[in-house]
Amino acid sequence: MAHLSEDFAFSQEVAAARQNAQPMVALESTVITHGLPRPDNLTLARDMEREVHENGAVPATVAVLHGKIHIGLNAEELEMLALATQTRKISRRDFSIALAGKENGGTTVAGTLVAASAAGLKVFATGGIGGVHRHTHFDVSADLPELGRTPMVVVCAGAKAILDLPNTLEVLETQGVPVVGYQTEEFPAFYTAHSGLPVNTSVSTPEEIAQIATAHWRMGMESAILVVQPPPAEASLAPELIEEVIQHALKDAEAMNVHGSAVTPFMLSRVSELSGGKSLQTNLALLRNNARLAAQIACALPSQPAHRIQSI
Numbered sequence: 001m002a003h004l005s006e007d008f009a010f011s012q013e014v015a016a017a018r019q020n021a022q023p024m025v026a027l028e029s030t031v032i033t034h035g036l037p038r039p040d041n042l043t044l045a046r047d048m049e050r051e052v053h054e055n056g057a058v059p060a061t062v063a064v065l066h067g068k069i070h071i072g073l074n075a076e077e078l079e080m081l082a083l084a085t086q087t088r089k090i091s092r093r094d095f096s097i098a099l100a101g102k103e104n105g106g107t108t109v110a111g112t113l114v115a116a117s118a119a120g121l122k123v124f125a126t127g128g129i130g131g132v133h134r135h136t137h138f139d140v141s142a143d144l145p146e147l148g149r150t151p152m153v154v155v156c157a158g159a160k161a162i163l164d165l166p167n168t169l170e171v172l173e174t175q176g177v178p179v180v181g182y183q184t185e186e187f188p189a190f191y192t193a194h195s196g197l198p199v200n201t202s203v204s205t206p207e208e209i210a211q212i213a214t215a216h217w218r219m220g221m222e223s224a225i226l227v228v229q230p231p232p233a234e235a236s237l238a239p240e241l242i243e244e245v246i247q248h249a250l251k252d253a254e255a256m257n258v259h260g261s262a263v264t265p266f267m268l269s270r271v272s273e274l275s276g277g278k279s280l281q282t283n284l285a286l287l288r289n290n291a292r293l294a295a296q297i298a299c300a301l302p303s304q305p306a307h308r309i310q311s312i
């Protein structure tokens with residue numbers, strides 16, 4: 001297989017962490033380019049990196065800049081990405097187009113899994129994964145099959161509540177992805193702690209997650225482990241309020257004929273508008289919370305030797 005090293009660029013800090021086998025946490029960047037409004041997007045990106053540092057690991061925000069896949073961004077690069085107006089939302093299918101066109105873009109959960117796992121990272125934090133959409137027309141996020149083929153620990157607050165959560169869990173099962181509740185028995189619904197849907201097991205410490213991951217990898221499993229934790233209690237929203245807002249936003253998406261990769265960014269921003277900015281505060285709080293737990297898991301895992309990129 002071809003060497004892909006020339007397509008990758010590592011931040012100084014990540015290059016050193018790879019060399020010294022230090023714990024690292026991958027962070028996605030679609031949340032920066034498409035998921036959050038400015039200037040909250042830059043503040044949040046910095047906050048997530050700080051949470052990872054404060055909990056003993058090295059953050060590696062993944063993005064495409066000028067057609068190169070960056071694993072870790074320096075302060076200027078992070079700012080450039082957060083301020084850029086022309087960015088592509090990069091999932092698995094979008095890399096080649098973005099690389100050939102020397103574009104800038106934010107990587108989705110799927111895109112970040114592709115790039116971070118090629119670089120040998122094992123732990124990744126995001127807000128909420130994509131899933132099966134509630135729309136009448138067919139729309140299933142590329143995050144789900146990618147979780148089925150990438151052996152990383154992914155920390156999130158469940159799947160975004162704008163989705164069909166029961167069907168999203170069914171696809172995760174089909175894809176062989178264990179869903180581990182961190183201090184919860186329920187699959188969280190992103191803006192709220194409760195969906196009424198059970199997780200596969202519940203754990204109370206990062207060490208237990210590291211044990212499950214170790215067993216998963218020892219068996220040669222190729223799928224991810226999805227760690228779900230509810231949004232922080234003080235930031236979670238009333239379930240009736242948020243469901244009403246989601247229903248309203250879904251009707252708007254339908255009326256405005258929003259399709260494809262534009263659906264999730266549209267829904268997140270409409271839900272934020274309709275909730276008077278409350279859902280945005282929840283989103284920011286749970287992202288920081290997930291970065292913190294991911295760093296703790298990375299520190300609990302046995303250290304890994306440096307990894308050479310060979311293929312995606």
Ligand code: PSU
Pocket residue numbers: 028029030031034035036107108109110126127128129130131140141142143260261262263264268283287
């Ligand atoms: N979590 C957030 N905000 C986001 C996303 C996740 O708190 O913007 C992004 C992730 O990058 C995820 C993407 O992969 O939304 C899902 O998009 P789609 O449904 O088009 O696959």
Ligand code: MN
Pocket residue numbers: 139140141142260261263
């Ligand atoms: Mn889609």
